[in-house]
Amino acid sequence: MNTLHHLRSAVRGQVWLPGEPGFDAARRPWNLAVEQQVDAVVEAVDGADVAALVRHARVTGLGIATQPNGHGATGRTSGTILLRTRRLNTLQVDPAARRAHVGAGVSSGQVQAAVAPHGLTGMPGSSPVVSVTGVALGGGLSWFSRAHGWVADNVTAFDVVDADGHERRVTAATAPDLFWALRGGGGSFAIVTALELALHPAPDLYGGRMLWSAEQAPAVLDAYRSVVAAAPDTLTVWLDLLHFPGSAPMVAIDVTHLGDPAEARDLLRPLDRLASPLSDSRQPMSVAELGSITAEPTDPSAGLSRAELVTTLDDPTAKTLLTEPIEPLLSVQLRHLRGALARPSDSPHGPLTEPFALYMFGIPTDPARAEAVTARQRGLAEALPTSGRKPFTFLNPSESVTDAFAPEVVQRLRDIKRRHDPHHVFRANVPVHG
Known part of the structure; x- marks a missing residue:
């Protein structure tokens, strides 16, 4: 315990220790279904503070698990110091160079709000509250990935603290193996304090959600298949089967189009031939408003998820999706x-050739409900044609790097881990070590 109390003299940021006021809130993950045990929590004030923490950990034999706000937590933090990077919130935008320097504590929504006035966009996902750094370390799927690839493909540099406690800038030229691993291999190799993100032109954006009762699901799915079969890379369309507590089942289409609204409406014409929706929020919008499309929770909550990569959406697959209520x-x-x-992508994932990602989510209100949720997820996954791998960014607490990467990629990641962090200072949500 003396070693942990010495943390306060090692860093300038706030420290919480077990039993102290605020400790339980400080260690709480975003997903409240995950039990996250740690020996201490440190909220660093800047990169130099992170470096001081790493040097302290090296000397004392402690491990560090890094989370800006707890997204992606898997509960693999026992015996570690939990590092919060929320205060590393610098954000600098260079519109002429189409680059943004993004601190580790900066959220996707903050980046979008900063770049929107310049007619640019970053690589936002469905939630505006996740950290850009956390998404990029997991590869990252964006609304605009069909146009610009993995979120990690758009990272041009990382500012990191290495396992010796040194601040470094990592690029493809300065440290090619580490740069490769950080672009989608997780947080096992260094602590990222900031990254440089390529921005893209977005003078026009059209997006929103259409919502129908579940009785329309077969027709909506047919129209969805027609739209995606002819979709240009600027058009992204998601299908959602929904059943919220206290309401009837529904089906939704979520869409974004990087381009002229008139072109978007033409591409989406098959949807307009369907029965009148319960609601339709599609309209020209700012890239700063993307979080409104799916309206995901912006506060911590409990959930159980499972993802798969689906290889086809043929008639039997469509029938399987709709045969039973979700x-x-x-x-x-x-x-x-x-x-x-x-x-081609020079990242651990490499090309993502499967045409669809399936994401299943439920709330474990009690142990029986949790078991029912995971059983339904497992049954649906086993009934659908899947490739057997998953996006790293969608792995749940029961899964590992071997569920996301090919064996040769896992081996390369483990080799890089051994070279860059031989003492295992860094403990990622999903570790790469064997």
């Missing part, structure tokens, strides 16, 4: 992939 799940989402995601 209950006790809240949502079953089908994301159209391909486009730039299927092209």
